[in-house]
Amino acid sequence: MAKSALLKSSIAKKYWMALTGLFLCLFLAGHLAGNLQLIFSDALHFNQYALFMTSNPAVKLLSYLTYISILFHAVDGFLLTYQNIKARPIGYAKNNPSKNSSISSRNMAVLGTLILVFIVTHMVNFWAKMHFDENMPLQTITVEAMGQKQELYLTTNEGYMPVAQVAKSYEDATKTGAQSYIANRTEFYNTQAKVKIGEGYKDLHKITVAFFKDAKFGLIATILYVIAMAVLAFHLLHGFSSAFQSLGLNNPNWTPKIKFFGAAFAIIVPILFAIIPVYIHFFLK
Amino acid sequence: MSSAKNININLKIWRQKNAKAKGSMETYKLDNVSTASSFLEMLDQLNEQLINDKKEPVAFDHDCREGICGMCSLYINGRAHGPDTGTTTCQLHMRKFNDGDTIFIEPWRSKAFPVVKDLVVDRSAFDRIQQAGGFVSVNTSGNTIDANATPIPKQDADKAFEAAACIGCGACVATCKNGSAMLFVGAKVSQYALLPQGKVEASQRVLNMVRQMDEEGFGNCTNTGACEVECPKGISLENIARMNREFLKASIK
Numbered sequence A: 001m002a003k004s005a006l007l008k009s010s011i012a013k014k015y016w017m018a019l020t021g022l023f024l025c026l027f028l029a030g031h032l033a034g035n036l037q038l039i040f041s042d043a044l045h046f047n048q049y050a051l052f053m054t055s056n057p058a059v060k061l062l063s064y065l066t067y068i069s070i071l072f073h074a075v076d077g078f079l080l081t082y083q084n085i086k087a088r089p090i091g092y093a094k095n096n097p098s099k100n101s102s103i104s105s106r107n108m109a110v111l112g113t114l115i116l117v118f119i120v121t122h123m124v125n126f127w128a129k130m131h132f133d134e135n136m137p138l139q140t141i142t143v144e145a146m147g148q149k150q151e152l153y154l155t156t157n158e159g160y161m162p163v164a165q166v167a168k169s170y171e172d173a174t175k176t177g178a179q180s181y182i183a184n185r186t187e188f189y190n191t192q193a194k195v196k197i198g199e200g201y202k203d204l205h206k207i208t209v210a211f212f213k214d215a216k217f218g219l220i221a222t223i224l225y226v227i228a229m230a231v232l233a234f235h236l237l238h239g240f241s242s243a244f245q246s247l248g249l250n251n252p253n254w255t256p257k258i259k260f261f262g263a264a265f266a267i268i269v270p271i272l273f274a275i276i277p278v279y280i281h282f283f284l285k
Numbered sequence B: 001m002s003s004a005k006n007i008n009i010n011l012k013i014w015r016q017k018n019a020k021a022k023g024s025m026e027t028y029k030l031d032n033v034s035t036a037s038s039f040l041e042m043l044d045q046l047n048e049q050l051i052n053d054k055k056e057p058v059a060f061d062h063d064c065r066e067g068i069c070g071m072c073s074l075y076i077n078g079r080a081h082g083p084d085t086g087t088t089t090c091q092l093h094m095r096k097f098n099d100g101d102t103i104f105i106e107p108w109r110s111k112a113f114p115v116v117k118d119l120v121v122d123r124s125a126f127d128r129i130q131q132a133g134g135f136v137s138v139n140t141s142g143n144t145i146d147a148n149a150t151p152i153p154k155q156d157a158d159k160a161f162e163a164a165a166c167i168g169c170g171a172c173v174a175t176c177k178n179g180s181a182m183l184f185v186g187a188k189v190s191q192y193a194l195l196p197q198g199k200v201e202a203s204q205r206v207l208n209m210v211r212q213m214d215e216e217g218f219g220n221c222t223n224t225g226a227c228e229v230e231c232p233k234g235i236s237l238e239n240i241a242r243m244n245r246e247f248l249k250a251s252i253k
């Protein structure tokens, strides 16, 4: 009895909603710290950070936890909403809910669905490119020596590979006679010896900047991103403190503090997220 | 200090012959309603008018008419128990309304509270939840101890008393966008959980009452807080949080 109650009962669903929601708040804080490097750091450091985030085993574990949390939060949310609609088959001819509850609290499902749509498009635009796109560019720098411009790949061991000498694949290298080639998307190999001589950085920075600076879609992407962050703010405005109530934490001492912190988190975090594409689109040179 | 006057009002009332009938909102005109009369007296006046016109009077629930029995249950102008807070429908007065107002009157809307007739709903789901665990088992065969012989911290006694003020009216369910009964069940779980007499059966109580609540078809709480605002007895959301804690404790035992 007790075990099934922890999965099926209405209160159990609240716990899971609260736990996954709070974990996702932590994720947001971490993600934001990473994103802010787009403003406060340079391309190399941002790409190094992106490499760390996609290769470190501990981070990997956290990212799987995040995917699971998002899925569970969404599925649980849909289930709750479905049951709650069923709980009132006939609605009121006249209803005045603004007198007793906040607009965010009454629209969590709609806000959540919009956020889910955002997450999917966001992952298609960045996460999927980072993970699967065969044409993901590697970071290069341009140096000028004796009046000649040269493009160099940056390698993870702080070295350089002249772009002109690196072929896109082994086949290309044998045809063009290039000294080295790229394999496994990021690894540089010596053509003769077929041994790995270095590794490049996927240029997530370039992809991101190009996305928001795109002549055709950059502005609309920026606007949609800002709207999504506003939606997130409203979702958090109710969700953050609500999670503590669900977990059973409500007392005169803590609740006002949680509500205050929750409201601050709900406003500050989305604003900081939103500033980044605005900065890229309008101000980044 | 009688500043009472008479007003003319329009009423839009849910009429439904019986549990199976479809039902619809009907419009009535009622003149010369004294602002000194209570809301239920106004409905009495309407019913007299309907009876005089050889029409079926409006069925609505009421008993004590002084805010203690929890029988009166009307959704008035989009709010449970009407525009006042901290009052039941029977404590609402016509001075809250103006001449020419149109007043919507609907029954509680919840799958677990089916309409019996017009504005009367069947709230026996609450009774079944109560029967599932809202009690303490004591041996009454002649050796009962005086309740005051068990010392109880004043703070706990006060909180238990506040929770026990719930009159089971169902406004929390009616007003909740999810049709959740958690404020009611939270209050009932709390009033026992806070007292030494109730602690003995605390685990089974919360598990059984929550299970019954779910089985009755009430929705899931999403912490909108609407129930706390509309509850005529000011039952606090702290009681729901306490129930959640009690439930977690009982579940992992």
Ligand code: SF4
Binding pocket: B165, B166, B167, B168, B169, B170, B171, B172, B173, B183, B184, B187, B230, B231, B232, B233, B234, B235
């Ligand atoms: S908690 Fe308040 S609104 Fe709900 S049944 Fe009890 S008295 Fe009525």
Ligand code: FES
Binding pocket: B061, B062, B063, B064, B065, B066, B067, B068, B069, B070, B071, B072, B088, B089, B090, B091
């Ligand atoms: S009739 Fe008893 S509380 Fe209103």
